[in-house]
Amino acid sequence: MERPPSATTSKMSITGRRDYGMKFIADMDDLASSTINVGSHGQSPLNGSHDSVKIYEGAPYWERQTEVTNTRHDEEDDIDEGCHPFWTSWWDMIRGMGLIIAGALKIPFTIGHGLAKALHFTPTLYNDTTVRKWFLITGFPSGIVAAVQAFLYGLLDGCTDWFVLPYKVARKEGFLGFFKGFLQGLGSIVFKTPADMSTTTVTFVTPKAPAPPGQPDISYAPDYDKWQARAARRLKEGNLPTTLPEGFPAQLKGDLVWEGETVADTYDWTYVLNDEQLNEIDRAVGHFKGLGLSLGHLTAETFPLPNLHAELRRLSAELHNGHGFFVIRGLRVDDHSREENVIIYAGISAHIAAQRGRQDHKYNGQKADVVLSHIKDLTWSQNNGSIGSPAYTTDKQVFHTDSGDIVSLFALETSAAGGASKLASTWRVYNEIAATRPDLIHTLSQSWDMEVFEKADKQYVERPLLYHFPATDSSPERVALQYGRRYFVGFGALPRNSNIPPISEAQAEALDTIHFLGEKYCVNTDFQKGDIQYINNLAIFHARDGFTDTLEKRRHLLRLWLRDPENAWPTPEAWKYRWAQLYEGVTPEGQVFPLEPFIRSAGNKGR
Structure with a gap:
């Protein structure tokens, strides 16, 4: 379709939602189904085709079908369906005034x-x-x-x-x-x-998710006083194990044991790209685009970095056998299109960890292997009633891990205020708990009922959060942690399912303990625009401060879940089912890289 004379980079729909990334405004007759030619390197969000990208605009507002995308909210569907746009416009204006007042x-x-x-x-x-250190404020x-x-x-x-x-x-x-x-x-x-x-801020905005019957007094927002009271009560009751589970070490040692206040004294985690390396990256972008392949074909071979490759492999070794995290700094985000930034991100990452994990199984309501997700506040364009994950809000994200071996984040833009990225050593926290509360090591290493937020035959799985790797001839003794607090207490529109057994008092204390010890021993990586942060997701857990956006400056991160077969730690037997969901069957042709933010199924009430 030919580009018309007037062009824009975004358009506002009648509901007040802005559709970013539009490079043109088509005639009204073409909006129902239009195709944009993006050259031979483009990709369809559904099938990986490199000929075109489909833009699903739909029919006029009052004639739309429900569930146009997997981010649409049922409540708004009820309001829209059967209504003339004159009346729905009044609803939109009321919502707009509410957003203005809340922002003010x-x-x-x-x-x-x-x-x-x-x-x-x-x-x-x-x-x-x-x-x-900056003060911890939760309300x-x-x-x-x-x-x-x-x-x-x-x-x-x-x-x-x-x-x-x-x-x-x-x-x-x-x-x-x-x-x-x-x-x-x-x-x-x-x-x-x-x-x-002047120190005062509120870091949790999303209303508290209701607790199921029998659940301890605990929510997504950690409460220090409740944690201390629960710990004192349980210690007073007694009958707690005083020794560690069989085989677990009394203390872990090595580079993975660090504290935020001192780690910078011995480890410089920021790798700053120089002009020569940035030019090499630009040449690799041109090389890949010239191949005419879909984005799923991004590899170390199709995105060649002959000089930078050795450094990236060294950083992968640091990730797995060193301090467990690093930041690549200096990418020129504003010099590239959104698609080119995705190419750069996935291309560099391919030299660090070759496998990309599946973050969602559908996109736009159809089956897909979505390997790229966006971390951005979507409450301004989505009713809060559909969001069940803090990733799509301005709320503080408490300490947690993602899924898989490596989690990586690429900062396309930072927030106007707040939003600090915090990392903590799982091993340092383990050592503290092992020395002071060995009973909680028992709790963390036993089976937990972890909710499955996506549609499944069973809405929860049983598995431990903490796993022990005995030393072998080729690897040292290790422990690994995998957990997300919201899977046990809920968040926003996705409260814990009442059909799942409630967590115990011991588990509630364990969740608070690892969070507050994470706060105690964390480091702020000073995440900047153009940074890519890589984390060993088995040995490091992370958090994010609450933040505030403005119309001109909105925090926007891209995320990849990665695995490096050459350096990867063994996968615990209890976690193999999840690793299979992430990494098995992901083909170059089936990979989808959405260029615009959307709510993943696991964080979406309308899933």
């Missing part, structure tokens, strides 16, 4: 939080290493507590630094260091106290 209420919190954080970390710019009550603590700590730290820093810096740098330390101390009073006076 967030503005003072967002500005205050951003200002507080900027002032809080300003002393690090002049090498002040005494700045405290308004904890925000008030954090604000009081922050003010007191800020006042104490500022006054202390004014007296201590001149002495400390003078010892290192001599007479002139005394004056340098004096100025640094003065800066601490100026920045730390007002910064910490």
